[in-house]
Amino acid sequence: MRFEQGRSIYEQIVEYIENRVLTGAWQPDDRVPSVRELAVDLGVNPNTVQRSYSLLQDEGAIYNQRGVGYFVSSDAPERxxxxxxxxFETETLPRLFETMEMVGYSIADLEHAWTAWQKGRTS
Amino acid sequence: MRFEQGRSIYEQIVEYIENRVLTGAWQPDDRVPSVRELAVDLGVNPNTVQRSYSLLQDEGAIYNQRGVGYFVSSDAPERxxxxxxxxFETETLPRLFETMEMVGYSIADLEHAWTAWQKGRTS
Amino acid sequence: MRFEQGRSIYEQIVEYIENRVLTGAWQPDDRVPSVRELAVDLGVNPNTVQRSYSLLQDEGAIYNQRGVGYFVSSDAPERxxxxxxxxFETETLPRLFETMEMVGYSIADLEHAWTAWQKGRTS
Amino acid sequence: MRFEQGRSIYEQIVEYIENRVLTGAWQPDDRVPSVRELAVDLGVNPNTVQRSYSLLQDEGAIYNQRGVGYFVSSDAPERxxxxxxxxFETETLPRLFETMEMVGYSIADLEHAWTAWQKGRTS
DNA sequence: GTGGTCTAGACCACC
DNA sequence: GTGGTCTAGACCACA
Known part of the structure; x- marks a missing residue:
């Protein structure tokens, strides 16, 4: 995984893990990688991973079993x-629509982009 | 103008001015407010405005006439x-589509949201 | 005449006038344009031209006849x-040579550039 | 390091660092001094160094690793x-040649100056 | 009047 | 520890 610059790394890790859960790659009650393990994998400071895990735990997406590790919560996917x-609806969409109007991007353009993107996805 | 927190002020000023240009509120070769003037208007430090202006100048959106002030470039709108x-196409859209798929938001949903937003816009 | 940005205008005007003198376009005791006249020609604030003339006068390149105008000094070309x-020898050359060494530009390269420049000059 | 007056400090810092890279004193992926560190070394304000680093980053000469520091880009020397x-070719040389012609400095003179400078360099 | 630079000092997010 | 941002205030060159 490569990180974009301009956004904090710990946020990108959170997003990455959430995506794993959303796509079903990680199932409820699966054990997630240990802090150190993931830190090595991502080439990142363990403190940074720790911060992401704490945040995810606060949100209830993962839970900790002391001395054992972190696990995916049962309701993580729906939550x-x-x-x-x-x-998405309150933040992303309004901003999206404003930008579209500003740069002259129509809903039709967007549909085309969508179908194009789906093709690229499946191929 | 009020500033969101979490994003730097000078970036929001840049965006604000770009929007002025995009909507045609400021025309090419119009003089933009002086650094000090805008700083007072926005209630920020002149250095902050200065930074925004420098950035816009680097992008070619405005140009400077020594001792006179900054002006909107002739090609600023298109540029x-x-x-x-x-x-929008390289960053916003791909992320958008990924999110849509992840949270189960269809292109039809998006069209509905668009028309709803447009109504709210005109009313 | 168009001005570069990054250098002060009054310096460029000084250089411009010196060049006229050096090339013989303006001869000793010729009258130079009035401040206002040149200011209009160059599309510049009269104060700016005035500043250039004062500087040239300090250097002895031009002299002033009150109520009449400015004139090229008799020793202006040699001076x-x-x-x-x-x-050129104390400032330009040392800097030039340092740059050449830094970017790997040989004296032979320079000769080629010279002959090429001369050709472009005559054509 | 001592700074010339008449040019901005942050530009001279940029040049200083570029020279370090060009001469190979600083190699790709070497860590450059921290902002605060270099500021103390040079006896200037950290903001000034920060400005230089931002500029170098924009040019792609150095890159930032969040929370760690700045590093020399792999392609910094060539770039x-x-x-x-x-x-040098588009700005320095044309001006150089014009001056040479204006003051009557031949290419032969320049070669002599070059060899003389080289001797002074090695001794 | 204009912009450009610099300092001093502070606060913050991040690693 | 690192860089990033912002403020306040000053000084300067320039038009």
Whole structure:
């Protein structure tokens, strides 16, 4: 995984893990990688991973079993999905529409882009 | 103008001015407010405005006439619009589509949201 | 005449006038344009031209006849030429040579550039 | 390091660092001094160094690793060298040649000066 | 009047 | 520890 610059790394890790959960790659009660393990994998400071895990735990997406590790919560998928969806509707969409109007991007353009993107996705 | 927190002020000023240009509120060769003037208007430090102006000048959106002030470049609208559009297509859209798929938001849903937003816009 | 940005306008005007003198376009005791006249020609604030003229007068390149105008000094060509030459040898050349070494530009390269430049000059 | 007056400090810092890279004193992926550190070394304000680093980052000469520091880019030497060379050919040389013609300095004179300078360099 | 630079000092997010 | 941002205030060159 490569990180974009301009956004904090710990946020990108959170997003990465949420995506794993949303896509079902990680199932409820699966054990997630240990802090140190993931830190090595991502080439990142363990403190940074720790911060991401703490945040995810606060949100209830993962839980900790002392001395054992972190695990995916049973309701993580629904919880994460609804949170994302709410954020999507209240933050992403309004901004999206404003930008579209500003740069002259029509809803038709957007549909084309969507189908094009789906093709690229499946190929 | 009020500033969101979490993003730097000078970036929001840049965006604000670009929007002025995009919407045609400021025409090419119009003089933009002086650094000090805008600083007072926005209630920020002149250095902050200065930074925004320098950035806009680097992008070619405005130009400076020594001892007189800053002016909107003749090609500022097209330049800004195409820059925004490119960024929109390469950064915003892919992320958007991924999120849509992840949270189960269809292109039809998006069209509904669009028409709803447009109504709210005109009313 | 178009001005570069990054250098002060009054300096460029000084240089411009010195060049007229060096090339013989303006001869000793010729009258130079009035401050206002040149200011209009160059599309510049009269104060700026005035500043250039004052500087040239201090250097002895031009002299003023009250109520009449400015004139090229009799020794202006030699004076200017020797000043330029001194500056060239003490400031320009050392810097030039350092840059050449830094970017790997040989004296042979420079000769080629010279002949090429001369050709472009005559054509 | 002592700064010339008449040019901005942050530009001289940029040049200083580019020279370090060009001469190979600083190798790709070497860590450059921290902002605060260099500021103390040079006896200037950290903001000034920060400005230089931002500029160098924009040019791609250095990159930032969040929370760690700045590092020399892998292609910094070539990139910097070619940029300098381009600037040399398009800005320095034409002006040089014009001055030479104006003050009557021949290419032969210049070769002599070059060899003399080289001797002074090695001794 | 204009912009450009610099300092001093503070606060913050991040690693 | 690192860089990033912002403020306040000053000084300067320039038009």
């Amino acid at each position: 994460t999905r609804s949170a994302r969806r709410r954020q | 800004t619009r195409s820059a925004r559009r490119r960024q | 200017t030429r020797s000043a330029r030459r001194r500056q | 910097t060298r070619s940029a300098r060379r381009r600037q």
